[in-house]
Structure formats: C-alpha cells, structure tokens
Amino acid sequence: MEQQAATPAYVIGVDYGTDSVRAVLVDARTGAETAQAVHNYARWKTLQFCNPARNQFRQHPLDYIEGLEAVVRRVAQQVPAAHILGLAVDTTGSTPGAVNEQGVALALTPGFENNPNAMFVLWKDHTALDEAAEINHKARTWGGEDYTKFEGGIYSSEWFWAKIMHVVREDAAVAQAAHSWMEHCDWLTLMLTGGDLASFKRSRCAAGHKAMWHESWGGLPSEEFLTHLEPKLAGLRDRLFHETYTADEVAGRLTEEWAQRLGLTTNTVVAVGSFDAHAGAVAGEIEAYSMVKVMGTSTCDIVVAPISEVGSHLVAGICGQVDGSVIPGMLGLEAGQSAFGDLLAWFRQILEWPLQNVLSNSKVLTPELQAALRDEMSDQLLVQLSEAAAAVDPAESHVLALDWVNGRRTPDANQALKGAIMNLTMGTNAPQIFRALVEAICYGSKQIVERFEQEGVPIKQVIGIGGVAKKSKFVMQTLADVLNRPIKIAVSEQAPALGSAMYAAVAAGIYSDVLTAQKAMGSGFAESYEPNPDRVADYQARYEQYQAFGRFVEATTLGSSVVVPGRDSASPRLHDTQNDSPKRGLAESLPGTTTLQHSHQAQ
Numbered sequence: 001m002e003q004q005a006a007t008p009a010y011v012i013g014v015d016y017g018t019d020s021v022r023a024v025l026v027d028a029r030t031g032a033e034t035a036q037a038v039h040n041y042a043r044w045k046t047l048q049f050c051n052p053a054r055n056q057f058r059q060h061p062l063d064y065i066e067g068l069e070a071v072v073r074r075v076a077q078q079v080p081a082a083h084i085l086g087l088a089v090d091t092t093g094s095t096p097g098a099v100n101e102q103g104v105a106l107a108l109t110p111g112f113e114n115n116p117n118a119m120f121v122l123w124k125d126h127t128a129l130d131e132a133a134e135i136n137h138k139a140r141t142w143g144g145e146d147y148t149k150f151e152g153g154i155y156s157s158e159w160f161w162a163k164i165m166h167v168v169r170e171d172a173a174v175a176q177a178a179h180s181w182m183e184h185c186d187w188l189t190l191m192l193t194g195g196d197l198a199s200f201k202r203s204r205c206a207a208g209h210k211a212m213w214h215e216s217w218g219g220l221p222s223e224e225f226l227t228h229l230e231p232k233l234a235g236l237r238d239r240l241f242h243e244t245y246t247a248d249e250v251a252g253r254l255t256e257e258w259a260q261r262l263g264l265t266t267n268t269v270v271a272v273g274s275f276d277a278h279a280g281a282v283a284g285e286i287e288a289y290s291m292v293k294v295m296g297t298s299t300c301d302i303v304v305a306p307i308s309e310v311g312s313h314l315v316a317g318i319c320g321q322v323d324g325s326v327i328p329g330m331l332g333l334e335a336g337q338s339a340f341g342d343l344l345a346w347f348r349q350i351l352e353w354p355l356q357n358v359l360s361n362s363k364v365l366t367p368e369l370q371a372a373l374r375d376e377m378s379d380q381l382l383v384q385l386s387e388a389a390a391a392v393d394p395a396e397s398h399v400l401a402l403d404w405v406n407g408r409r410t411p412d413a414n415q416a417l418k419g420a421i422m423n424l425t426m427g428t429n430a431p432q433i434f435r436a437l438v439e440a441i442c443y444g445s446k447q448i449v450e451r452f453e454q455e456g457v458p459i460k461q462v463i464g465i466g467g468v469a470k471k472s473k474f475v476m477q478t479l480a481d482v483l484n485r486p487i488k489i490a491v492s493e494q495a496p497a498l499g500s501a502m503y504a505a506v507a508a509g510i511y512s513d514v515l516t517a518q519k520a521m522g523s524g525f526a527e528s529y530e531p532n533p534d535r536v537a538d539y540q541a542r543y544e545q546y547q548a549f550g551r552f553v554e555a556t557t558l559g560s561s562v563v564v565p566g567r568d569s570a571s572p573r574l575h576d577t578q579n580d581s582p583k584r585g586l587a588e589s590l591p592g593t594t595t596l597q598h599s600h601q602a603q
C-alpha cells in the first residue's frame with residue numbers, strides 16, 4: 001500500500017447485473033469485504049416494459065436509482081462515511097439509454113415515464129437485428145474504414161449503435177427528445193458526480209467494445225458513415241463524446257445531493273464506469289493470456305494481452321479488442337455466450353409452467369400453499385436437476401442441444417440463431433435434457449477458447465467467476481471435462497463489485513495502478529476443477545456432433561435476416577434465409593442421428 005497504512009481507507013464497488021444490483025464495502029488495505037448488499041429490480045422482476053416474445057428487454061432508470069440507494073446506504077453504514085474514499089460503478093452492457101441535455105434519462109422526464117423506448121435497452125434486447133445487419137453490410141461496402149474491425153468484424157444487435165438506430169426509427173418522440181445516449185455505467189456515474197454532459201468522462205470499456213470507438217480513426221465512426229446508415233443519426237456523433245477514459249481515472253466527486261442520499265461525503269471520489277465482466281476479470285486476478293469466464297445469465301470471456309504482442313492483430317469473431325478496457329496499458333479482449341445460466345433458467349421455466357398456470361386453479365391447495373410450493377420448486381429445481389443429470393450415464397443418452405436460445409454472441413455474432421434439441425426418444429427424461437443443455441453451454445465455451453487460439457491468442461489458464469461458477473459444481477466439472485483444462489474459481493462472491501472497488505481504490509489515489517490494487521485486494525481462489533481423463537474423449541466426440549448440429553441449424557435457420565459470419569468476403573451480409581435451401585448433407589454427418597428437430601419460428 002502506497003498511502004499511510006494507519007489511515008482507514010474503504011472503497012465501494014457497485015455492480016449492476018441483469019436482475020439485481022450489489023454493493024460491496026471493501027477495506028482497501030486488505031481487500032476484506034466488510035459488507036455487501038443486494039437489491040432486486042422491482043419493475044424488472046415482473047418484466048414490466050419487456051416483451052420476451054419480441055426479444056424486447058427494457059429497464060426503467062428508477063429500478064437502478066432505487067437499487068443504488070438501497071445497497072450503498074446499507075454497506076456505507078458499517079464504517080464512518082469519512083473513511084470511504086472511493087466508489088465505482090460497473091453495469092451490464094451494451095445497455096444504452098436516451099438522455100436529455102442535462103444527462104437525465106428520458107424515462108425520468110414528463111411524458112416518457114412509461115415509454116420503453118425512453119428506458120435503458122438491456123444488453124439482451126435483440127430488437128435491433130436488422131439494424132445490426134445493416135451496420136455490417138454498410139461497414140464492408142461503403143468504401144471507407146470498416147469500423148467493425150476491432151469488434152471481431154461483426155457488429156451485434158446487442159450493441160450501442162444498432163440499438164440507437166432501432167429506437168430512433170421506431171419512436172419519433174424519443175428520437176426528437178434524445179439529446180444524447182449514454183451507456184448505463186456512464187449515465188449513473190454522471191448522475192453521481194453532476195457536471196456537464198459534454199465534458200463528462202465516458203467509459204473506454206463501453207465505447208471501445210460496443211460503440212466502435214477507436215483512436216486510429218479519431219474516436220467514433222465518422223458522421224458520414226453514421227448518416228449513410230440512418231439520416232436520423234445526423235448530429236448525434238457531436239453530442240456523444242470524442243475522448244474516452246479507463247476505469248482507474250477520476251470521473252468526479254459525489255454531489256452534495258448524492259452524498260446525502262447514499263450516506264457518504266462529497267470527498268468520495270467516483271471512478272469512470274466500466275462493464276461488469278471487465279471489472280469481474282480484474283477481481284478474478286486476470287493476467288496476460290488468462291481467460292476469466294464470468295458465468296451468470298450469459299458469459300463474458302475476458303482475456304488480456306500485452307499490446308506489444310497482440311496490438312493491432314485483428315481477432316475475428318469476438319466482441320472486441322480494446323486498449324485498456326480491463327487493465328489500463330493492456331489490450332482487453334472480450335467474447336461470450338448470450339445464454340449460459342439463462343439456458344438452464346429457460347428449462348426451469350418450461351418445467352414450472354404447471355406451477356404457474358395449473359396450480360392457481362387448484363381446489364385443494366390454498367393460495368398460501370401454492371405460493372410456498374412455487375417458491376420451493378423454484379429454489380430446488382436447478383439443484384436437484386443437476387444432481388440427477390450428474391448421475392445420467394452418458395452412454396445411455398444421445399440428447400444433443402444447442403445453446404443459442406438467445407442467439408450466438410461468439411464466435412461470429414449471429415443473434416438471429418435459435419436454440420435446438422435433437423435425439424429425443426420416448427425414453428428421454430428431464431435430467432437427460434438438462435444434461436444436454438449443460439453440455440451445450442460448455443461446448444459453446446469450448447468454441448470460444450478454440451477461436452482465440454486459432455486467432456493466435458493462447459489461453460494459458462481458465463478462471464471462473466459469477467453465479468454459476470459459485471453455485472454449480474456440476475456445470476463447472478462438465479466445463480473442465482469438455483475444455484480438458486483445469487478451472488480455478490475465484491473466492492469472491494461478488495467479483496465484479498470487488499473489481500469496481502479496485503478501480504475505485506486507484507482513482508482515489510490509494511494505489512498507483514490497477515495491477516498493484518489487484519495484488520493487494522485480490523481474494524484468491526477457492527477451488528479448482530480438474531478434467532476427468534475418463535470423460536475427455538467422449539466429450540470431444542460429442543463436441544464434434546454439437547458443431548455439426550450447429551452448422552446444420554445455422555444453414556437452415558428460417559424467418560429472419562441473418563448476418564453471415566466471416567470477415568473476408570465483401571458480399572452483402574444481409575439476406576433472407578427463408579430462401580436458403582437446407583443443407584441436408586450436414587445432418588448426415590451427425591453420428592447416431594436418426595431424427596432431427598429444430599426451431600423454425602420467425603423472430
């Protein structure tokens with residue numbers, strides 16, 4: 001520690017996940033997590049403002065504000081406010097929202113309170129599929145710079161520009177009232193520190209991975225490119241930002257109002273915002289060529305590499321390579337799966353249908369008993385399914401699944417893809433299907449590791465953090481077997497929040513840089529899953545079946561505009577796959593395949 005050790009020094013990390021926000025109060029000298037608090041978003045819980053059938057997922061800024069006050073007040077009470085020197089926020093992303101000239105989210109202004117287009121467009125909202133396809137097409141054909149090149153070569157509907165384009169096209173009132181747009185992590189940081197929107201320090205992590213910001217072309221894509229894409233974007237570039245800042249930098253200090261609302265002081269330094277996965281990787285003690293897998297609703301797979309070694313070498317099919325997005329001075333590379341725990345949650349929801357729908361008509365059970373039963377089932381279902389699935393004899397089940405229920409994020413983003421399950425028989429049971437789903441998310445992970453290595457980025461170790469890493473020994477053991485690599489699990493229950501606390505400690509001047517903060521505040525590793533040599537060969541064979549199944553489904557996905565993966569061809573990316581004829585030959589390459597079932601629903 002570089003500051004005088006006797007002075008108590010605490011920092012707060014605030015981590016906004018998909019369903020909840022958590023805060024940790026950390027002793028910056030030791031890294032000890034003194035207190036933590038979690039708050040579930042009230043409106044989000046009932047999916048108010050969402051339409052899952054249309055892949056529309058919006059979050060109200062009031063959910064974020066209520067959560068912030070609840071969790072920060074709770075942890076801040078544990079020590080004198082004057083001892084809390086820094087605070088930093090990480091959020092999901094890309095989760096942009098429209099703001100007015102003062103940086104106030106439109107949904108907090110009169111007339112827009114209940115308009116989903118005036119809210120934050122959550123990372124998993126895929127309403128902008130067509131816009132992403134247009135961006136990809138334009139980037140390759142307009143004759144200028146291919147702005148997607150540092151973002152894996154394929155722009156995703158999960159990201160900033162696609163979402164903005166979609167909303168301004170759909171909603172003239174929002175388009176008219178939106179002075180600018182902000183990522184969730186930037187919006188919160190501005191709100192806490194006050195100040196001027198135009199000079200506010202936006203996050204390098206968010207801008208580099210999701211908004212095609214890159215120093216080599218002077219920041220954001222050019223005005224010409226943006227207006228070519230959509231005339232309604234005219235002028236927005238200048239009202240966004242030019243510079244970006246790494247998460248160890250000072251964004252400002254808490255305003256009087258927010259110091260009071262949070263039980264802190266105006267001396268508390270607020271660091272520049274970042275994304276949850278990147279902050280989590282810092283807490284997971286990431287180092288060069290480690291992959292930190294943040295395994296929750298989705299996965300984010302974060303790798304860092306020295307700029308001198310990977311530098312401007314382009315890695316195809318990932319979610320971006322950004323100077324300083326994780327550790328300032330190093331290249332941060334991101335990949336991931338749009339559904340990881342979410343695929344298992346989807347299956348739980350299918351199994352819960354009678355509980356939600358039939359039980360409410362029960363003449364036998366009181367409403368109280370019904371609610372108690374629902375809660376117990378919901379709590380226990382994944383745990384008990386995991387136990388039963390672990391006992392399935394792999395030789396007796398040929399069920400094979402794809403993990404694309406929320407599209408495929410990497411390798412080669414294609415959010416229009418759908419999930420699929422094959423090889424069902426009259427003997428197939430729930431644990432066998434569950435096991436196939438778990439295998440599918442692990443095979444999806446293996447494809448990502450292989451892509452990094454094929455692209456010249458070696459993966460020297462795998463570190464697991466996040467809800468699934470902590471909660472499911474079954475998933476972690478399967479992952480170690482499928483990857484044929486050990487997986488170290490970080491101790492921290494709240495890794496992204498701890499990572500933000502490390503960023504805050506640097507911004508507050510307690511440490512000189514993130515690597516020093518990481519060493520001093522890291523909480524180490526709890527356990528390691530070793531691959532079981534008896535399982536490796538079998539999983540390798542099944543992985544090849546998964547890949548063949550994936551190729552078949554991708555070639556036959558119907559009813560939506562699909563971005564064709566691949567960065568080399570200059571041909572248009574947007575095409576209607578309804579006109580494609582299924583490539584039946586791939587089905588024949590699936591060993592043990594007698595029946596093939598896949599999803600044909602339109603988006």
Ligand SMILES: Nc1ncnc2c1ncn2[C@@H]1O[C@H](COP(=O)(O)OP(=O)(O)O)[C@@H](O)[C@H]1O
Nearest residue numbers: 017018019296297341342345382466467471472
């Ligand atoms: N016992 C379990 N086995 C496997 N997955 C689980 C289990 N319990 C919860 N999950 C999954 O964990 C995910 C939530 O992860 P978490 O890291 O807590 O949240 P977030 O992604 O919002 O940060 C959910 O998708 C859920 O399905």
Ligand SMILES: O=C(CO)[C@@H](O)[C@@H](O)COP(=O)(O)O
Nearest residue numbers: 017018092093275296297298
């Ligand atoms: O994509 C990113 C970061 O780039 C994540 O915010 C997104 O996958 C959501 O993460 P969670 O699954 O909520 O942990």
